[in-house]
Each structure stands twice: as C-alpha cells, then as structure tokens.
Amino acid sequence: NAGVTQTPKFQVLKTGQSMTLQCAQDMNHNSMYWYRQDPGMGLRLIYYSASEGTTDKGEVPNGYNVSRLNKREFSLRLESAAPSQTSVYFCASSAATSGGDNEQFFGPGTRLTVL
Amino acid sequence: AQKITQTQPGMFVQEKEAVTLDCTYDTSDPSYGLFWYKQPSSGEMIFLIYQGSYDQQNATEGRYSLNFQKARKSANLVISASQLGDSAMYFCAMRPFYTGRRALTFGSGTRLQVQP
Numbered sequence: 001n002a003g004v005t006q007t008p009k010f011q012v013l014k015t016g017q018s019m020t021l022q023c024a025q026d027m028n029h030n031s032m033y034w035y036r037q038d039p040g041m042g043l044r045l046i047y048y049s050a051s052e053g054t055t056d057k058g059e060v061p062n063g064y065n066v067s068r069l070n071k072r073e074f075s076l077r078l079e080s081a082a083p084s085q086t087s088v089y090f091c092a093s094s095a096a097t098s099g100g101d102n103e104q105f106f107g108p109g110t111r112l113t114v115l
Numbered sequence: 116a117q118k119i120t121q122t123q124p125g126m127f128v129q130e131k132e133a134v135t136l137d138c139t140y141d142t143s144d145p146s147y148g149l150f151w152y153k154q155p156s157s158g159e160m161i162f163l164i165y166q167g168s169y170d171q172q173n174a175t176e177g178r179y180s181l182n183f184q185k186a187r188k189s190a191n192l193v194i195s196a197s198q199l200g201d202s203a204m205y206f207c208a209m210r211p212f213y214t215g216r217r218a219l220t221f222g223s224g225t226r227l228q229v230q231p
Contacts, residue, residue, distance in 0.1 A: 031217075033218050033219075035219075040223070040224075041223055041224075042119070042206050042208075042221030042222050042223050042224050043160075043206070043208075043219070043221045044221070045218045045219070045220075048217075048218045050217070058218060088158065090160060092160075092219075102148075102210075103150070103162050103165060104150075104162075104218075104219055105162070106152075106159065106160035108158065108159055109158050109159070111158075
C-alpha cells in the first residue's frame with residue numbers, strides 16, 4: 001500500500017516549456033487535490049477533483065490544467081512554465097470532500113524550478 | 116471563504132516541556148473540520164489531529180491535543196512533553212463539510228524548534 005505517489009520528485013524547466021506532474025493513489029479515494037507550496041507559506045489549492053470525471057478550480061488555477069484520468073490518477077499540466085510557478089507541488093487524496101473526518105493524505109511532493 | 120491565521124512564525128521550546136501553537140480561523144460555514152499537519156525538513160505532510168466543529172470534546176492523539184474554542188474561533192495545538200523530533204513546520208487547516216470548495220485551506224505555518 002503505497003498511499004499517494006508523485007512523479008517526478010524534482011524537475012527543472014526553462015520558461016515556456018511544458019510538463020505534466022503525475023499523481024496516483026491506491027486507497028480507493030474518491031477525491032484528489034493539487035496544492036502548491038511557496039517558500040514560507042502554507043499550501044494553496046490549485047485544482048481538485050471531488051470524484052472521477054469532475055474537476056474544479058481552486059485558489060490559484062491560472063497557468064495549470066488537470067486531468068482526472070481514472071479514480072486512481074490525477075495529473076497536473078503546466079502548458080507554458082513561468083518562473084512564478086517555481087514551487088513545491090503536493091498531490092493529496094481523501095475518501096470524500098463532504099462530511100466530517102475526511103483526512104487528506106499527501107504525496108511526497110514535486111520540487112519544480114522554472115528558470 | 117475560509118481563512119486560517121497562525122500568528123507565530125517561529126517558536127522555541129525546551130525538550131520535555133509543553134508548547135501551544137496558535138491557530139484562529141474565520142468561516143461562515145456552520146459545519147467544518149479543523150486539522151493540524153506537521154511538515155518536517157524532509158518535506159512530507161503528516162496528519163496529526165482532527166477536530167469537528169460539532170465535537171463536544173477536544174481531540175487528543177497521543178501527545179497532541181487540540182484546544183478548540185468555538186466561540187473564539189481558535190483551534191490551538193498543544194504538544195506535551197516535546198521531543199527533538201517534534202522540530203518541524205506545523206500547519207493549521209480547515210475544510211467546510213458541505214458547502215463551497217471542500218478542500219483544505221491552510222495557514223502560513225509555525226516553525227517549532229525543540230532545544231535539548
């Protein structure tokens with residue numbers, strides 16, 4: 001039981017390049033999330049998927065797209081990377097978005113640098 | 116919309132002493148959950164404790180307890196008998212149960228350093 005996995009762990013891009021961050025969970029969770037963490041700050045929500053087939057914007061969605069490929073996988077794409085997107089990206093999952101004690105389980109993070 | 120405020124950027128505590136990390140929140144949702152996460156220098160996010168807005172008793176998990184004061188909108192984390200391994204960033208977060216964007220909103224965190 002690996003929990004939430006993310007690839008890659010580290011990535012360096014040049015401005016204007018594109019890439020996709022991959023996330024998968026093996027806990028049969030319905031809901032998945034992408035957050036970014038900038039230095040000295042808490043995590044901010046980029047996009048989330050309440051269930052397979054649905055996605056919604058979070059607090060900072062500009063410059064990103066997502067795909068909920070199936071129940072297990074939720075990818076984040078940067079179409080044209082910018083230095084402002086240098087950050088650590090976390091994927092998370094939870095059993096559901098509604099109700100009470102739905103703890104979010106986090107992946108190990110992807111450290112992205114855009115030059 | 117929800118907002119979490121953590122006013123202590125950094126805290127020091129002596130090993131074996133107790134420490135309280137402050138968290139206040141703002142929400143118009145009647146039902147919500149409050150969470151604390153630990154982020155060690157290795158970077159992963161580790162869930163510590165959860166408190167539901169309708170829970171009558173304060174949550175406890177081992178050496179962690181959550182001092183929940185609903186009227187004051189505060190959800191402070193208390194760590195008893197601090198250990199060197201408790202040195203980390205600590206984030207308070209909340210999520211409404213049924214309305215709006217049902218993902219976590221995080222505070223800016225408190226860096227705790229435990230001194231021997």
